[in-house]
Amino acid sequence: MKIGLSKIRERNPYILFNKWFESASKKEISDPNAISLSTVNSKGQPNVRIVLMKSFNEDGLTFFTNSNSSKGKEIESNTNIAACFYWKSIEKQVRIRGKVRKISAKDSDEYFFSRDRNSRIGAWASLQSKALKNRSELEKRFNSISKKYKNKEIPRPSHWGGFLIKPVEIEFWHNKPYRLHERVLFKFKKGKWVKSFLYP
Numbered sequence: 001m002k003i004g005l006s007k008i009r010e011r012n013p014y015i016l017f018n019k020w021f022e023s024a025s026k027k028e029i030s031d032p033n034a035i036s037l038s039t040v041n042s043k044g045q046p047n048v049r050i051v052l053m054k055s056f057n058e059d060g061l062t063f064f065t066n067s068n069s070s071k072g073k074e075i076e077s078n079t080n081i082a083a084c085f086y087w088k089s090i091e092k093q094v095r096i097r098g099k100v101r102k103i104s105a106k107d108s109d110e111y112f113f114s115r116d117r118n119s120r121i122g123a124w125a126s127l128q129s130k131a132l133k134n135r136s137e138l139e140k141r142f143n144s145i146s147k148k149y150k151n152k153e154i155p156r157p158s159h160w161g162g163f164l165i166k167p168v169e170i171e172f173w174h175n176k177p178y179r180l181h182e183r184v185l186f187k188f189k190k191g192k193w194v195k196s197f198l199y200p
Contacts, residue, residue, distance in 0.1 A: 060166040068159045098165050120154040
């Protein structure tokens, strides 16, 4: 018997998110940590792309990227974001609104040095979001940097690091028959989470 969201008594959305994420991690074919992340450019136009959540706790959700990329520049000028997890395997999604900030250099270093060596080289090789003439241009950059750091430790680029999504709203959506979906919304108000239910 499935427990409906109306029966959920958690007052902290991270407890419910953790339960859903654990369930998705067991059933989703690939990348249960994939997030559709939406930012806004200087003209007010939204941009959305998939990033991978690498960790989460009650402070928020962390992902890593090149801060010189389109998303990095948009975050720098407007820290408001929206994000969404969708897990088809368990018929659930989680929508998030909040703000983004950079994490510490120490924490970015820790994750960077846990990555595969070639992925670290790739962080240097990619001029993310800039125009690329052809694939061989990228491969040449990769090979050049690979030779530069042969038998050496690869440092983290100063423009590459982690960002923390700090939610102010988290909505849980559960698919139900006849489009009578269940939705519960948590809003952070005056230092605590307030729960309410929404029509589908």
